Amino acid sequence: MKFELAKTGNLLIVKVSGELDHHFADEIRIRIDSELIKPPVRDILFDFNGLSFMDSSGIGMLMGRYKKVKALGGKAWIICNNPNATRILEMSGVFQFIEKCESIHDAV
Amino acid sequence: MSESMFCDMCNSKEINRLNAEFSAKSCNEKLARSLVSAMAVQLDPTIDELSDIVTAVSEAVTNCIIHGYGKINKKKEACIIKFECILYENAIEVGITDEGCGIEDIEKAREPLYTSSPEMERSGMGFTIMESFCDGFSVQSIVGEGTEIRLFKIFGGDNLCENTTIPQ
Ligand SMILES: Nc1ncnc2c1ncn2[C@@H]1O[C@H](COP(=O)(O)OP(=O)(O)OP(=O)(O)O)[C@@H](O)[C@H]1O
Ligand SMILES: [Mg+2]
Numbered sequence: 001m002k003f004e005l006a007k008t009g010n011l012l013i014v015k016v017s018g019e020l021d022h023h024f025a026d027e028i029r030i031r032i033d034s035e036l037i038k039p040p041v042r043d044i045l046f047d048f049n050g051l052s053f054m055d056s057s058g059i060g061m062l063m064g065r066y067k068k069v070k071a072l073g074g075k076a077w078i079i080c081n082n083p084n085a086t087r088i089l090e091m092s093g094v095f096q097f098i099e100k101c102e103s104i105h106d107a108v
Numbered sequence: 109m110s111e112s113m114f115c116d117m118c119n120s121k122e123i124n125r126l127n128a129e130f131s132a133k134s135c136n137e138k139l140a141r142s143l144v145s146a147m148a149v150q151l152d153p154t155i156d157e158l159s160d161i162v163t164a165v166s167e168a169v170t171n172c173i174i175h176g177y178g179k180i181n182k183k184k185e186a187c188i189i190k191f192e193c194i195l196y197e198n199a200i201e202v203g204i205t206d207e208g209c210g211i212e213d214i215e216k217a218r219e220p221l222y223t224s225s226p227e228m229e230r231s232g233m234g235f236t237i238m239e240s241f242c243d244g245f246s247v248q249s250i251v252g253e254g255t256e257i258r259l260f261k262i263f264g265g266d267n268l269c270e271n272t273t274i275p276q
Contacts, residue, residue, distance in 0.1 A: 019141075022170045023134035029229070053141070053159075055166045056237055060229035084159045091240065092221075092233045 002050070003028055005035060008108060010042040010074065017050025020085075022057040029061050033068070042074035045107040046098070054085035059092045066097050075099070077107040112194055112201055114244040114260035120197035124150060132177040132187035132206065140169040140191060140204075147193045148200050153263040160241040161200055161261040167234040168204040168257040174225065176208025176255055199262045201244075210251040218247065 001018035012035050016028065035041055044065055048054070066076045076098040080086050089095060101107060112122075126147055130136045144165045148158050169189060177187040192203035211217050217224075218239070223232035239245045244260030 019138065021134075021137045021141075021166055022174065023137055026134070053162070053166075055163055055170065056231050056233040057170060059231040059233055063231060064229040083156070084163060088163070088233070088237060091236065092231055 003031065005031065007041065010040050011107060012036065012041045012044045013047060013104065014044060015047040015050065019053040020051055020058045021055055025057040025061040029064065032065055036068050042069065042072045043107065044069050044074065044076045045104060046078040048078060048080040048082065048085060051080065051082045051085050054082065054088060056088065058085065059088065059094060062094055062098060077101045079103065114201050114258065117244055117260060118196045118199040118262060122194055122196055124195040126193040128191040129188050130191065131185045132173045132189050133184050134173055137166055137169050141166050143191060144193060144202055147195055150195060151198065151200065151263050157261065157263050161259065164238040164241045164259045165202055165204065167238050168259065171234055172204065172206035172208060174228065174230065176206035180208055198264050199260065202259045203256060205254060205256040207254040210253055210255055211249040212251055214247050214249055
C-alpha cells in the first residue's frame with residue numbers, strides 16, 4: 001500500500017494505492033485524523049484510482065472520515081476506478097454520503 | 109478438519125488442496141489473500157471471479173482477527189486461524205476457522221450493516237460481501253469455542269448449466 005497526503009486550501013487530498021485492508025486502514029485513519037484537526041482543513045478528497053484491492057475495512061475508514069469532515073461543516077469526495085472497490089462502495093451506500101467524482105478538479 | 113460442504117454443488121472431483129495455519133495478526137490478511145489467489149489461478153478464473161473469492165476470504169480472515177480473537181486475552185501469535193482451500197475442476201472452496209469468542213446470534217450477524225463494533229469503525233458489511241461475492245456461503249459458530257466460515261465459488265459461471273448441478 002502507498003499513501004500520500006496533499007493540501008490545497010480547505011481540501012485534504014488522500015491518495016491511496018495498492019491494497020486497502022484492515023491492516024492498512026488503521027494506519028491511514030491515524031494519519032488522516034492528525035491532519036483533520038489542523039485548520040483550515042475542512043473538506044476531503046479520496047483518490048482511490050491506484051487501488052488494486054479494498055474490503056469492508058475501507059468502508060469503515062471512509063465513513064469515519066466522512067463524519068469528521070461533516071462535523072467541521074465540510075464535504076467529502078471520492079475518485080475510484082477499481083470495479084471491485086466500486087461495487088463494495090455501492091453495496092454499502094457510501095456514495096450517498098461521499099460524492100463520486102472523476103477528477104480532483106471537481107472538488108477544488 | 110471439516111468435510112467439504114459444497115462438493116455436491118459442482119459435480120467435479122477434488123483436484124488440489126491446501127491446508128495452512130497462521131497467527132491472527134492483521135499482516136496475515138494479505139497472506140491469506142495470496143494463498144487463495146495462488147490456488148484459484150490454477151483454474152484460470154476471470155479477474156472478477158478471482159477478485160470475488162479473494163475479497164470474501166479477506167473479509168472472513170479480518171473477522172477472525174477483529175471479532176473472534178479481538179477481545180480475547182491471549183497473545184496474538186498464539187491465536188491461530190485455520191485456512192483450508194479445496195480446488196475442484198471448476199470451483200474453489202475455502203474454510204476459515206478461528207477458536208475465538210464465537211457468534212451468539214448468527215442471523216443478526218449476517219444482516220447488512222449489523223456490527224457489534226461500531227466504535228472500531230466497522231461497517232457491518234463483511235458477511236453481506238461474502239454472501240454476494242460467492243456462490244455458496246455458510247457460518248457455523250459456538251459461543252466460547254469459535255467460528256467456521258465456508259466459502260464456495262464456481263468459476264466459469266456462464267457454463268453453469270453444463271458443468272454444475274445445484275442440489276434441490
Ligand atoms: N469470526 C468471528 N468471531 C466472532 N464474531 C464474529 C466473527 N465474524 C463476525 N462476527 C460477528 O458478526 C458481526 C458482523 O460481521 P460483518 O463482517 O458482517 O461486519 P463487521 O465485521 O462488524 O464490519 P465490516 O466487516 O464491515 O468491517 C460482527 O460485528 C461480529 O459481531
Ligand atoms: Mg467484518
